[in-house]
Amino acid sequence: xxxNRPHPFEEIESPAVEFSKPLTKKYIRFTFxxxxxxxxxxxFEFYFYGNRSSRVMNDxxxxxxxxxxxxxVKTTATGSLALDGVDDNSHMWHSQWYGSTASTVGYPHxxxxxxxNEDNINVLKISGRSGFNAADSMKYWPGVxxxxxxxxxxxxxxxETVASSLRLPHHRLSSVELETPITKKYFRLSFSRSQSSxxxxxxxxxxxxxxxxxxxxxxxxxxxxxxxxxVAYTYTxxxxxxxxxxxxxxGLLAELTKHYVTPADFGSAFTVESNQTQSVSxxxxxPFSVASSTDTTYYYLALADxxxxxxxxxxxxxxxxxxxxxxxxxxxxxPAYRWAFFGDPxxxxxxxxxxxxxxxxxxxxxxxxxxxxxxxTFAIKTLGAENYWNNGGGTIALAxxxxxxxxxxxxxxxxxxxxxxxxxxxxxxxxxxxxADAPDTLQHSVxxxxxxxxxxxxxxxxxxxxxxxxxxxxxxxxxxxxxxPIAAGDAKAANIYYCPELSAHFVQLGTEGVTKSFLFYNxxxxxxxxxxxNVQNALWTLEPVETFDVPITYISGNGYATRVLxxxxxxxxxxxxxxxxxxxxxxxxxxxxQTTKLTTGAPAGTPFLIVSDNEDxxxxxxxxxxxxxxxxxxxxxxxxxxxxxxxxxxxLYSFYVLSYVTDExxxxxxxxxxxxxxxxxxxxxxxxxxxxNTRGLALVIGDEVHELPTGLQTPAVDxxxxxxxxxxxxxxxxxxxxxNIVNGKKVIVK
Numbered sequence: 001x002x003x004n005r006p007h008p009f010e011e012i013e014s015p016a017v018e019f020s021k022p023l024t025k026k027y028i029r030f031t032f033x034x035x036x037x038x039x040x041x042x043x044f045e046f047y048f049y050g051n052r053s054s055r056v057m058n059d060x061x062x063x064x065x066x067x068x069x070x071x072x073v074k075t076t077a078t079g080s081l082a083l084d085g086v087d088d089n090s091h092m093w094h095s096q097w098y099g100s101t102a103s104t105v106g107y108p109h110x111x112x113x114x115x116x117n118e119d120n121i122n123v124l125k126i127s128g129r130s131g132f133n134a135a136d137s138m139k140y141w142p143g144v145x146x147x148x149x150x151x152x153x154x155x156x157x158x159x160e161t162v163a164s165s166l167r168l169p170h171h172r173l174s175s176v177e178l179e180t181p182i183t184k185k186y187f188r189l190s191f192s193r194s195q196s197s198x199x200x201x202x203x204x205x206x207x208x209x210x211x212x213x214x215x216x217x218x219x220x221x222x223x224x225x226x227x228x229x230x231v232a233y234t235y236t237x238x239x240x241x242x243x244x245x246x247x248x249x250x251g252l253l254a255e256l257t258k259h260y261v262t263p264a265d266f267g268s269a270f271t272v273e274s275n276q277t278q279s280v281s282x283x284x285x286x287p288f289s290v291a292s293s294t295d296t297t298y299y300y301l302a303l304a305d306x307x308x309x310x311x312x313x314x315x316x317x318x319x320x321x322x323x324x325x326x327x328x329x330x331x332x333x334x335p336a337y338r339w340a341f342f343g344d345p346x347x348x349x350x351x352x353x354x355x356x357x358x359x360x361x362x363x364x365x366x367x368x369x370x371x372x373x374x375x376x377t378f379a380i381k382t383l384g385a386e387n388y389w390n391n392g393g394g395t396i397a398l399a400x401x402x403x404x405x406x407x408x409x410x411x412x413x414x415x416x417x418x419x420x421x422x423x424x425x426x427x428x429x430x431x432x433x434x435x436a437d438a439p440d441t442l443q444h445s446v447x448x449x450x451x452x453x454x455x456x457x458x459x460x461x462x463x464x465x466x467x468x469x470x471x472x473x474x475x476x477x478x479x480x481x482x483x484x485p486i487a488a489g490d491a492k493a494a495n496i497y498y499c500p501e502l503s504a505h506f507v508q509l510g511t512e513g514v515t516k517s518f519l520f521y522n523x524x525x526x527x528x529x530x531x532x533x534n535v536q537n538a539l540w541t542l543e544p545v546e547t548f549d550v551p552i553t554y555i556s557g558n559g560y561a562t563r564v565l566x567x568x569x570x571x572x573x574x575x576x577x578x579x580x581x582x583x584x585x586x587x588x589x590x591x592x593x594q595t596t597k598l599t600t601g602a603p604a605g606t607p608f609l610i611v612s613d614n615e616d617x618x619x620x621x622x623x624x625x626x627x628x629x630x631x632x633x634x635x636x637x638x639x640x641x642x643x644x645x646x647x648x649x650x651x652l653y654s655f656y657v658l659s660y661v662t663d664e665x666x667x668x669x670x671x672x673x674x675x676x677x678x679x680x681x682x683x684x685x686x687x688x689x690x691x692x693n694t695r696g697l698a699l700v701i702g703d704e705v706h707e708l709p710t711g712l713q714t715p716a717v718d719x720x721x722x723x724x725x726x727x728x729x730x731x732x733x734x735x736x737x738x739x740n741i742v743n744g745k746k747v748i749v750k
Contacts, residue, residue, distance in 0.1 A: 121182035129202035139198030348383035426521035436646035559612035562686035564643035570601025607641035607686035
């Protein structure tokens with residue numbers, strides 16, 4: 001007959017053996033091949049007991065109260081560790097040994113325990129220290145035990161004896177069944193000797209059970225159902241028939257709390273007479289938002305014990321699976337180290353990082369269980385196993401104590417980024433600029449972008465939640481061969497992610513392929529680069545562009561300027577009332593440039609003329625998508641002004657620029673469109689493309705005609721160029737009498 005587990009008869013007065021198969025024959029023979037250290041054999045009595053399979057044992061909830069002595073100097077082996085739910089030799093109660101002797105701190109050793117729910121306790125199980133051989137173990141395992149109980153465990157308490165001189169079997173994990181159950185709120189275990197001659201005690205865990213007759217109990221199943229009625233988790237408890245249920249069982253509540261789940265209000269009490277299932281709706285209150293295909297939030301995860309000192313970020317490289325030697329790194333808030341949780345608390349979560357968009361796994365398992373440690377701290381381990389993320393049960397915290405870290409897809413937060421005109425500000429407080437003349441380099445050297453057109457990016461939301469980024473009509477895309485972003489002729493999709501705590505964004509160029517590179521600020525190079533995940537400075541502040549400044553040149557009491565901009569602009573009501581107006585040149589008649597006033601504004605790419613009778617040196621235009629320009633449709637169609645977003649080379653005297661000449665008779669400066677002595681026309685300025693032998697065209701604004709002076713000889717200079725210098729190198733906003741240096745050439749004004 002085989003035993004169902006090892007059970008040696010070692011120095012025990014009343015050893016017990018439980019057989020894996022019942023004894024059913026008329027006669028029984030026991031053979032004892034050897035003794036324990038001797039040659040004599042003297043059994044006192046044999047007892048036989050029937051099968052106890054008709055009963056069940058329910059766990060009893062225990063809590064630590066006090067102990068007689070514990071070791072706290074050489075190691076932490078306090079009495080509370082015998083009731084912490086961890087059954088190993090690193091979490092045990094050890095009697096005091098440092099500085100003690102058998103005469104000062106020896107047996108008895110006692111521990112007082114709270115019977116939390118005042119259940120009837122019929123069975124006690126003691127787990128002794130593991131890791132020793134049999135001879136050494138006996139020095140630490142308890143051998144004889146008294147059990148006492150009381151209602152109030154203070155110094156004046158009256159203790160009632162439940163059992164005395166109980167001999168514990170020589171097992172590391174030994175059980176004793178009490179003839180009289182423990183029924184009171186507190187009980188004390190008093191150990192009077194070890195299994196041998198030792199004075200020290202070492203217990204890893206203490207368990208208690210209530211036994212019930214199987215015929216008198218039934219199963220009560222608590223089925224946790226989600227919003228769709230699907231059963232996500234079932235908790236089963238065995239209760240006596242006829243029991244009135246007035247609340248959720250503590251074991252269920254503990255399990256739900258551990259998984260950040262709150263059940264619905266209990267409702268009315270009910271009585272259990274047979275096996276039954278009770279449906280319970282629940283609400284997750286996780287410390288993170290569960291991701292979906294349409295709403296994804298990414299989180300920066302940090303080791304809880306590293307938050308204050310180092311802010312250590314936990315991440316996995318996109319090409320490797322779980323690896324404890326490379327998992328913990330120190331990095332800035334780069335989006336590659338952000339994680340989204342897909343799943344639910346019961347079936348587990350798939351963790352996907354923002355960079356590779358793939359679920360991390362351990363072996364064949366890619367579902368992770370989130371276990372609450374504190375309100376904002378949790379451990380992540382593989383579902384149904386003990387493989388922890390930090391390879392040692394390390395707890396993980398959402399970084400809220402030092403670095404806040406949620407990241408959402410910007411298209412999921414439409415009030416944050418629903419498309420429009422934006423400036424991208426780097427962590428170095430400089431702004432991104434797409435130079436149309438060198439579109440493969442995104443500069444970020446501009447610190448004041450108020451009048452820099454190519455620092456304004458048109459960000460458009462696409463179907464599927466991606467975006468396009470363009471400036472000067474050129475789309476920003478990724479280039480895998482180098483670290484530079486490039487300008488593309490066609491719209492290229494990008495992902496933009498938002499970090500609400502920092503009011504900042506990540507820009508991920510490319511939504512397909514392998515690289516999915518992030519745009520980041522490179523202080524050393526002076527331009528933005530793209531690369532894989534092992535970089536920093538990927539945060540950008542997207543500032544909505546609401547205004548744009550245009551310098552004004554004043555000629556004989558009126559201000560003038562021309563522009564062609566890659567975004568829609570208009571005049572505010574205040575600017576119009578102050579005497580500013582926008583025009584196009586709608587025709588040339590008899591040596592005059594006829595103008596038409598715009599009433600709605602100038603759409604992106606429309607060259608226009610600014611005229612002002614206000615003395616402001618700068619006109620602030622309103623920037624924003626024009627919803628209706630139908631009123632100016634005819635003016636746009638007839639517009640003779642031209643211009644672009646990069647400098648252009650034209651044939652000499654083939655075009656006219658807004659400028660002025662001085663009437664020698666009156667001394668007045670006369671504005672108009674004139675030939676220029678330059679063939680290079682700057683970006684963002686408007687010129688009049690018109691073939692004629694006439695050196696100038698008189699400007700007609702409304703009913704006012706600016707007559708050109710007679711005998712016009714000298715070609716004019718574009719007043720918008722703003723690069724007029726005298727011989728001492730001083731810059732002027734307009735030509736001065738005498739010698740001027742314009743675009744590196746001498747221009748003489750008499």
